[in-house]
Amino acid sequence: MGGNIISFIGDQLYLIALPIMVLKISGSPLSMGVIAAVERFPIVLQPLMGVLADRWNRKRILLVCDFGRAVVMGLMGTLYLMDRVLLPELFVAALVIGVLSQIYHTSQFASIPDLVQTEDIQAVNAINTGAFNSAVLIGPALGGLILSYYNPGVSLLMNAFSYILAFCSVLVVKIHTHRKKDAAANFLAEVKEGFIFVSRMKPILYTNMALLFSVVGTTMLVTMIVIHLKETMELTPEKVGILLSISGGGAIAGALMTSFFNRFFKVQQVLFASSLIGGISIIIFGLSSTFISLMAWNVVGMICAAVKNPFIATMRQSLTPAELLGRVQATSRFMTWLLMPPAALVSGLIAQHFGTHAVMIIGGSISTIASFFFLHKSLRID
DSSP states (O other): OOOHHEEEEHHHHHHHOOOOHHHHHHHHHHHHHHHHHHHGGGGGGGHHHHHHHHHHSSHHHHHHHHHHHHHHHHHHHHHHHTTOOOOOHHHHHHHHHHHHHHHHHHHHHHHHHHHGGGHHHHHHHHHHHHHHHHHHHHHHHHHHHHHHHSHHHHHHHHHHHHHHHHHHHTOOOOOOOOOTTTOOOHHHHHHHHHHHHHHHOOEEEEEEHHHHHHHHHHHHHHHHHHHHHISOOOOHHHHHHHHHHHHHHHHHHHHHHHHHHHHSSSSHHHHHHHHHOOOHHHHHHHHHSSSSHHHHHHHHHHHHHHHHHHHHHHHHHHHGGGGGHHHHHHHHHHHTTTTTTHHHHHHHHHHHHHHHHHHHHHHHHHHHHGGGGGGGGGGOOO
């Protein structure tokens, strides 16, 4: 988690720097949509990545991914400082970062039950979410400050350094693998095993269906939020960073609330309410015209996501055998994130022709409707 916090902070620098780099090079919101789609395209490879997470040593996977992302991010930062970066280079870098990040997060998710006792999984997932949101609290403000005095290339170099620190932290952790020595080396059969398990485990299946459409709305928001704040709402980089950082503070509060909700409410109630309110918050965010209103509704959305995500992670980990965790997580990510690349591309098209307000309103409407999938009877569990 220490390594995660460090790399998450670096990622926040990257998420603010990238749209500004794209606008400077191309001047087009559509280009940002295309790059975001390229970065999310490796989602289609998730089922194979799940097999890798179950078959190979998870610690080595994490180390390779951290090292690879450090190299790519450092190279892009250096080239940008030399004024030698064009859109094709950004496309390639986004694709490589996307592949390595997908493999990393699948393996990291599958490693958690190895490191904690079963009764602590819910708490650990909440803390992990809190760690991410702590980075969201610190990273954007730091990124806005860096962009005010330097340029996006410096942000990328700092992100590269964060991956090196994360590499060092993972290096001291002992992670076991549940791979059976006599298991058949048949990738397709193992991919199929993951899909079969998810299709039979109805709580996971219907949660995935809800997230499939909910993620469309949040992807549209995330793809255009910096451009919306900086270009449409005409906020300075400092104010963009402050707004996103304060939202991270709200998300930390949401992560801390999970133990309370877990004690007094059923899983289905928490998932439905957090998803519904989160979708509505995106719509109102798109309609907001003041800094305070934008900040308040982004905080609401972050709280909802921070409450919902640990419950979903714990459900998957609790209902899945350890030797299948990588494949089930990868299959679930594939099912729920499949529409991410087209959603990112569509958000760019909508922003180009109708403005970023329309992106937020349409995305929020889709996420709000998706919340009703959580009312399926299979999710009436304690």
